[in-house]
Amino acid sequence: MIVxxxxxxxxxxxxxxxxxxxxxxxxxxxxxxxFGRFVEIMPKIAAALIAAGFVGKLVPxxxxxxxxxxxSGFYGIMLAxxxxxxxxxxxxxxxxIVIVLMKAGAGYPQVVAFLTGWSxxxxxxxxxxxxPMMGWQFSAVRLTSSLILPPLxxxxxxxxxxxxxxxxxxx
Amino acid sequence: MNAKEVHxxxxxxxxxxxxxxxxxxxxxxxxLMIAAGAAVYVIKGPDVFxxxxxxxxxxxxxxxxxxxxxxxxxxxxxxxxxxELVARWLGAQSGVRGMAMAGGIGAVTPGGPMxxxxxxxxxxxxxxxxxxxxxxxxxxxxxxxQRIMIWELPLxxxxxxxxRLIVSLPLPFIAALVSMRLPLTDRETVSREAGK
Numbered sequence: 069m070i071v072x073x074x075x076x077x078x079x080x081x082x083x084x085x086x087x088x089x090x091x092x093x094x095x096x097x098x099x100x101x102x103f104g105r106f107v108e109i110m111p112k113i114a115a116a117l118i119a120a121g122f123v124g125k126l127v128p129x130x131x132x133x134x135x136x137x138x139x140s141g142f143y144g145i146m147l148a149x150x151x152x153x154x155x156x157x158x159x160x161x162x163x164x165i166v167i168v169l170m171k172a173g174a175g176y177p178q179v180v181a182f183l184t185g186w187s188x189x190x191x192x193x194x195x196x197x198x199x200p201m202m203g204w205q206f207s208a209v210r211l212t213s214s215l216i217l218p219p220l221x222x223x224x225x226x227x228x229x230x231x232x233x234x235x236x237x238x239x
Numbered sequence: 240m241n242a243k244e245v246h247x248x249x250x251x252x253x254x255x256x257x258x259x260x261x262x263x264x265x266x267x268x269x270x271l272m273i274a275a276g277a278a279v280y281v282i283k284g285p286d287v288f289x290x291x292x293x294x295x296x297x298x299x300x301x302x303x304x305x306x307x308x309x310x311x312x313x314x315x316x317x318x319x320x321x322x323e324l325v326a327r328w329l330g331a332q333s334g335v336r337g338m339a340m341a342g343g344i345g346a347v348t349p350g351g352p353m354x355x356x357x358x359x360x361x362x363x364x365x366x367x368x369x370x371x372x373x374x375x376x377x378x379x380x381x382x383x384x385q386r387i388m389i390w391e392l393p394l395x396x397x398x399x400x401x402x403r404l405i406v407s408l409p410l411p412f413i414a415a416l417v418s419m420r421l422p423l424t425d426r427e428t429v430s431r432e433a434g435k
Contacts, residue, residue, distance in 0.1 A: 083315040098314035115268035121295035122275035190374035205424035213418035224406035
């Protein structure tokens with residue numbers, strides 16, 4: 069909790085000093101831009117998080133636990149990869165869903181596979197940006213090269229957690 | 240886009256209230272929140288409903304200051320790391336060194352796909368090697384500092400964010416190495432012939 073805010077705060081101070089050296093106006097502009105974006109995004113996140121909390125109460129935890137729980141292994145990782153890959157939309161949608169899944173007992177290796185699948189496949193981003201700008205062949209090459217990444221990330225997470233133990237439960 | 244806003248600051252209104260509270264995303268999420276809340280109240284009863292509201296408000300309270308800080312960091316990095324700078328770093332390297340550079344630069348590139356893709360397109364046209372482009376894009380999506388700062392650290396906490404970051408470190412290189420084995424695209428064939 070404390071570390072969670074200290075680390076970004078330290079990072080912010082260092083960056084602010086660097087930016088101030090270049091021009092003090094840059095820091096002022098950054099504060100304005102950050103505050104503007106924060107206010108624009110906050111109502112969406114508040115609504116999404118509260119909605120996710122409600123949905124979490126409605127989703128039977130046994131269902132999540134059975135399919136992508138801690139003991140779901142390879143099957144859970146593959147299922148999470150596919151679910152992540154077909155997730156439409158950006159982080160405002162995805163992260164509240166991740167919280168619902170973790171609350172309902174999803175294993176973290178499965179969550180990592182889900183997040184990685186969502187990051188590298190991101191079908192909406194592919195259709196809007198990548199294919200029109202880079203061509204479908206490039207997209208096909210990138211997609212093929214990335215197929216193995218989400219399950220691999222899930223497995224590596226399993227190994228890391230087996231060696232260092234799993235962090236305290238979040239929710 | 241953001242870089243320009245930051246540099247020219249002062250012309251942009253501080254807060255776009257309409258965009259914040261009345262755009263489609265906000266409306267959809269608000270509708271979803273009301274519908275799901277009503278469903279919980281009816282199906283699970285008022286006790287579960289109020290417990291859910293309390294839990295979510297606490298989460299939001301813990302999350303708000305971290306998120307605010309994250310946006311400040313993101314704005315500073317956007318101002319400090321310009322698109323031109325990224326293009327210069329990326330364009331100058333090739334081979335294994337290029338892959339490593341591309342991986343590192345992908346992680347610090349601020350902004351969304353409307354920043355990254357024009358950059359990747361320009362680099363591809365100027366003859367950047369495919370492994371570098373793939374490493375760059377994979378790193379930008381899986382290691383991107385902005386997502387970690389704004390979303391993972393505030394919502395999941397440092398332990399979980401750190402685990403995901405560590406296991407994702409090798410991913411850009413793996414994707415780049417796999418991509419070297421795949422057949423050339425038409426575009427690459429054309430630029431290779433032109434290079435002869």
